[in-house]
Amino acid sequence: MDIKSSLSGIFESLLEKEPLFKNKEALRHSYTPSELPHRESEIRQLATILTPSLRGETPSNILIYGKSGTGKTIVSRFIGNELMETGRKISVPISVPYLNCEVTDTQYRILSNLAKAFGKNVPFTGWPTDKVYNSFKEAADREQQCIIIILDEIDKLIGKNGDNILYNLSRINSELKNSRVSIIGISNDLKLTEYLDSRVQSSLGEEKVVFSPYNARQLEDILKQRAELGFKEGVLEEYVIPLCAALAAREHGDARRALDLLRVSGEVAERENSDVVTEKHVRKANEKIEADNIAEVVRTLPTQSKLLLYSVILLDERGEKTITTGEVYTTYKRLCKAVSMDVLTQRRISDLISELDMLGILNSRVVSKGRYGRTKEIKMEVPPIGIRAVLEDDIRMKKLSDYRLPQRRLI
DNA sequence: AATCCACAGGAAGCCCGGGAAC
DNA sequence: GTTCCCGGGCTTCCTGTGGATT
Numbered sequence: 001m002d003i004k005s006s007l008s009g010i011f012e013s014l015l016e017k018e019p020l021f022k023n024k025e026a027l028r029h030s031y032t033p034s035e036l037p038h039r040e041s042e043i044r045q046l047a048t049i050l051t052p053s054l055r056g057e058t059p060s061n062i063l064i065y066g067k068s069g070t071g072k073t074i075v076s077r078f079i080g081n082e083l084m085e086t087g088r089k090i091s092v093p094i095s096v097p098y099l100n101c102e103v104t105d106t107q108y109r110i111l112s113n114l115a116k117a118f119g120k121n122v123p124f125t126g127w128p129t130d131k132v133y134n135s136f137k138e139a140a141d142r143e144q145q146c147i148i149i150i151l152d153e154i155d156k157l158i159g160k161n162g163d164n165i166l167y168n169l170s171r172i173n174s175e176l177k178n179s180r181v182s183i184i185g186i187s188n189d190l191k192l193t194e195y196l197d198s199r200v201q202s203s204l205g206e207e208k209v210v211f212s213p214y215n216a217r218q219l220e221d222i223l224k225q226r227a228e229l230g231f232k233e234g235v236l237e238e239y240v241i242p243l244c245a246a247l248a249a250r251e252h253g254d255a256r257r258a259l260d261l262l263r264v265s266g267e268v269a270e271r272e273n274s275d276v277v278t279e280k281h282v283r284k285a286n287e288k289i290e291a292d293n294i295a296e297v298v299r300t301l302p303t304q305s306k307l308l309l310y311s312v313i314l315l316d317e318r319g320e321k322t323i324t325t326g327e328v329y330t331t332y333k334r335l336c337k338a339v340s341m342d343v344l345t346q347r348r349i350s351d352l353i354s355e356l357d358m359l360g361i362l363n364s365r366v367v368s369k370g371r372y373g374r375t376k377e378i379k380m381e382v383p384p385i386g387i388r389a390v391l392e393d394d395i396r397m398k399k400l401s402d403y404r405l406p407q408r409r410l411i
Numbered sequence: 412a413a414t415c416c417a418c419a420g421g422a423a424g425c426c427c428g429g430g431a432a433c
Numbered sequence: 434g435t436t437c438c439c440g441g442g443c444t445t446c447c448t449g450t451g452g453a454t455t
Binding site: 374 | 442
């Protein structure tokens with residue numbers, strides 16, 4: 001067959017065709033390079049606090065603060081590895097288990113993961129929590145060693161039963177004979193301690209390290225380093241990296257964002273069969289990332305909010321110059337009937353509109369139209385076309401794709 | 412100056428699911 | 434297992450309000 005012959009080997013040809021990247025992994029934020037630019041002082045600070053562990057003493061517990069993409073995780077993991085390495089050389093056993101509390105978000109899961117890290121086999125559910133706790137304690141205490149537990153995204157534990165685990169871990173030393181435990185907590189939330197139990201607060205926050213956001217110049221250095229590893233030589237135009245850095249710096253200096261931007265720029269360029277990455281590609285990549293983020297937010301919206309958003313889009317497409325709460329509400333009620341869903345009250349819808357506003361999907365502001373009342377004026381903050389497609393992906397809203405709004409009545 | 416529209420947005424309470432305590 | 438409690442989503446009822454209109 002004709003088609004078959006022209007398409008056979010399609011994957012081979014696509015595989016070969018990676019003219020721009022040398023090692024794409026190096027451009028992901030999960031990659032740990034051997035050097036971490038502009039975090040020397042933080043690394044030194046942490047190292048100073050942790051050095052006692054190499055002398056067999058117990059280092060202070062540490063809380064690390066900083067916004068996303070400031071290198072908290074990568075620096076902690078780096079220093080953990082260095083510590084274990086050095087410990088091995090001078091035969092002081094140190095282990096540095098790493099846990100992400102967004103994934104392991106209950107007392108049970110944390111303890112069972114810790115127990116597993118020390119070779120215990122704990123079922124993922126079933127045991128009473130204190131049995132798991134004892135299991136971990138026993139395993140940890142089997143030989144003399146220093147254990148430094150890294151708890152990433154520790155703020156995700158607050159409010160759950162997580163306060164408990166923090167309290168238990170911070171006191172575990174009094175129950176151990178051979179080993180010593182200390183904790184490194186990592187948080188995005190600068191106000192973390194306000195939410196903590198005061199006992200936990202004082203023991204956990206013995207030392208505090210703050211990671212400040214990178215500025216554009218520092219981001220540039222990071223990108224340069226990674227680009228050297230990730231891209232082939234000479235495929236980046238001169239202003240690509242500075243532009244990526246500048247765009248990411250606008251977003252509170254998020255290195256993760258900067259790296260994503262650079263990598264996606266490369267992908268965009270590749271897809272366009274360009275043999276260099278240009279500023280144009282960066283701008284496209286930026287739009288793509290933004291659009292993907294929004295699409296993701298919209299996709300995970302509760303159904304009622306989706307329906308509400310759909311109403312706004314319909315009104316917007318009908319060409320209303322100003323959309324008010326009342327108009328949205330009447331359209332929304334029609335749509336509810338069309339897909340046979342419960343109708344919420346206007347009070348609630350008003351709140352949902354404000355939520356969408358906070359998410360940056362809508363823009364609503366309160367205006368007074370004098371005799372004609374006070375209302376919210378609502379505008380789409382993002383292009384509706386893409387959003388509409390995402391909304392129609394929802395099974396419950398499929399039928400709406402050919403729904404027609406009644407024509408605007410002319411006064 | 413008084414009126415009055417079309418809502419905003421606060422307060423209280425209902426309902427329900429899920430986890431902790433008994 | 435049952436009971437208790439909590440938080441989130443939601444309704445009901447409410448008071449408040451900026452400015453065009455009267």
